[in-house]
Amino acid sequence: xxxxxxxxxxxxxxYHLQQTYNTVSTNQLASLLEATPASxxxxxxxxxxxxxxxxxxxKGFHLTAEGKKLSVNIVRRHRLWEYFLVEKxxxxxxxxxxVAEELEHITSKKLVEKLDAFLGHPRFDPHGDPIPDNNGKIxxxxxxxxxxxxxxxxxxxxxxxxxxxxxxxxxxHKHINIGTRVEVKRRFGFDRSLEIKLKNxxxxxxxQQLAQALFVKTI
Amino acid sequence: xxxxxxxxxxxxxxYHLQQTYNTVSTNQLASLLEATPASxxxxxxxxxxxxxxxxxxxKGFHLTAEGKKLSVNIVRRHRLWEYFLVEKxxxxxxxxxxVAEELEHITSKKLVEKLDAFLGHPRFDPHGDPIPDNNGKIxxxxxxxxxxxxxxxxxxxxxxxxxxxxxxxxxxHKHINIGTRVEVKRRFGFDRSLEIKLKNxxxxxxxQQLAQALFVKTI
DNA sequence: AATAAATTTTAGACAAATCTAAAATAAATT
DNA sequence: AATTTATTTTAGATTTGTCTAAAATTTATT
Ligand SMILES: [Mn+2]
Ligand SMILES: [Mn+2]
Ligand SMILES: [Mn+2]
Ligand SMILES: [Mn+2]
Numbered sequence: 001x002x003x004x005x006x007x008x009x010x011x012x013x014x015y016h017l018q019q020t021y022n023t024v025s026t027n028q029l030a031s032l033l034e035a036t037p038a039s040x041x042x043x044x045x046x047x048x049x050x051x052x053x054x055x056x057x058x059k060g061f062h063l064t065a066e067g068k069k070l071s072v073n074i075v076r077r078h079r080l081w082e083y084f085l086v087e088k089x090x091x092x093x094x095x096x097x098x099v100a101e102e103l104e105h106i107t108s109k110k111l112v113e114k115l116d117a118f119l120g121h122p123r124f125d126p127h128g129d130p131i132p133d134n135n136g137k138i139x140x141x142x143x144x145x146x147x148x149x150x151x152x153x154x155x156x157x158x159x160x161x162x163x164x165x166x167x168x169x170x171x172x173h174k175h176i177n178i179g180t181r182v183e184v185k186r187r188f189g190f191d192r193s194l195e196i197k198l199k200n201x202x203x204x205x206x207x208q209q210l211a212q213a214l215f216v217k218t219i
Numbered sequence: 220x221x222x223x224x225x226x227x228x229x230x231x232x233x234y235h236l237q238q239t240y241n242t243v244s245t246n247q248l249a250s251l252l253e254a255t256p257a258s259x260x261x262x263x264x265x266x267x268x269x270x271x272x273x274x275x276x277x278k279g280f281h282l283t284a285e286g287k288k289l290s291v292n293i294v295r296r297h298r299l300w301e302y303f304l305v306e307k308x309x310x311x312x313x314x315x316x317x318v319a320e321e322l323e324h325i326t327s328k329k330l331v332e333k334l335d336a337f338l339g340h341p342r343f344d345p346h347g348d349p350i351p352d353n354n355g356k357i358x359x360x361x362x363x364x365x366x367x368x369x370x371x372x373x374x375x376x377x378x379x380x381x382x383x384x385x386x387x388x389x390x391x392h393k394h395i396n397i398g399t400r401v402e403v404k405r406r407f408g409f410d411r412s413l414e415i416k417l418k419n420x421x422x423x424x425x426x427q428q429l430a431q432a433l434f435v436k437t438i
Numbered sequence: 439a440a441t442a443a444a445t446t447t448t449a450g451a452c453a454a455a456t457c458t459a460a461a462a463t464a465a466a467t468t
Numbered sequence: 469a470a471t472t473t474a475t476t477t478t479a480g481a482t483t484t485g486t487c488t489a490a491a492a493t494t495t496a497t498t
Pocket of ligand 1: 009100101102104105
């Protein structure tokens with residue numbers, strides 16, 4: 001099964017959406033891929049014809065087992081390249097997404113396996129998202145939203161809820177990274193903001209919006 | 220100036236051909252790119268419209284300064300990736316071409332510069348071909364065809380005349396690589412074959428065809 | 439110089455991916 | 469239940485890259 005770059009972006013988009021919404025709608029995918037609903041419908045027919053998608057007119061859609069398997073492999077490539085860019089080429093973690101969006105489409109099995117080995121079989125990408133292994137297996141991620149972390153409980157940032165550059169810019173400014181140790185010191189009901197402490201640093205404030213975009217595991 | 224992957228492959232093909240034939244013909248390019256002459260003509264018009272190509276109907280064509288500059292950059296990316304694949308990912312030098320053919324189309328300036336630095340600014344790719352620098356400057360390659368190397372003159376293989384896998388397979392078999400030291404011991408007029416010696420090894424025979432595909436510099 | 443052969447271009451068609459505008463269907467509201 | 473609104477699909481057009489078959493042009497040969 002060879003797919004065009006565009007078909008790959010579509011099934012990857014559907015894969016991400018159906019993690020949250022079991023069945024995906026035309027408008028949701030149109031919004032994610034920044035295309036018109038008409039374009040989405042056209043592609044849904046093609047993906048259905050290739051047996052990658054379960055789709056009935058007006059009824060929403062989700063990937064077949066085959067479609068999901070291919071999508072997971074695209075996600076694997078995307079996240080391996082992101083790891084490469086940050087760990088080997090010294091990119092900032094907020095600079096890698098667009099380039100990985102292109103690199104992910106190079107499907108050479110040999111390339112992916114050798115890259116994985118060269119990187120030391122990393123299990124998480126620079127945003128804390130798990131990298132599927134060569135069989136499509138994904139290390140489950142037991143993660144707690146920072147907004148739900150109990151007071152004075154040491155924890156470590158393990159992923160972010162979005163890759164928007166505005167979020168990543170803010171995190172860079174506050175010196176928060178994947179792996180950063182945090183403790184929540186106070187909660188303010190008025191605006192649901194948090195006061196947190198990073199190791200050996202004065203307490204800082206996080207807005208509700210920011211805290212909700214951060215996931216942690218206790219340590 | 221943003222180019223499609225296909226436009227990039229076309230100007231790169233023209234660039235390589237015009238190194239040998241100052242002006243390139245439709246059929247030459249069709250044969251190189253494995254497309255029909257009609258497809259070539261279509262693309263020539265587009266490239267002319269983008270001012271990358273000097274082209275008059277039936278008169279052959281060659282790149283403008285701008286077209287050449289863009290082509291050299293594609294060649295730079297192609298060869299940097301080949302170097303990466305061999306030196307970092309342990310590919311064989313006969314396995315890298317196809318993958319580099321895809322990687323070369325990722326144009327991110329930051330990616331290319333960081334990759335170049337990561338690799339230590341290599342000056343030659345795994346086939347001995349020079350890697351253009353960031354300004355498009357190419358280290359000139361004073362190379363002698365092995366068939367013209369005088370007898371008993373120590374020399375080093377510095378590049379190969381083709382990347383065909385049949386050639387590279389044969390070189391692997393004979394343990395000949397970029398950097399291998401050779402001396403020509405005898406020439407046979409009948410079939411123009413050569414007897415050569417690699418360091419600390421018994422003499423072996425190279426056919427005329429093989430010797431003509433190898434370039435050396437004396438040491 | 440006339441003819442034949444090779445090369446190159448054009449004409450017309452098709453697949454992929456996209457769009458806009460209109461039509462069909464489903465969901466929400468009165 | 470009828471109507472309005474939102475969603476989704478279809479119809480038809482456009483761009484990019486490709487092809488085959490036919491026409492135009494150049495080059496080679498008699
Ligand atoms: Mn992509
Ligand atoms: Mn990521
Ligand atoms: Mn290419
Ligand atoms: Mn090369």
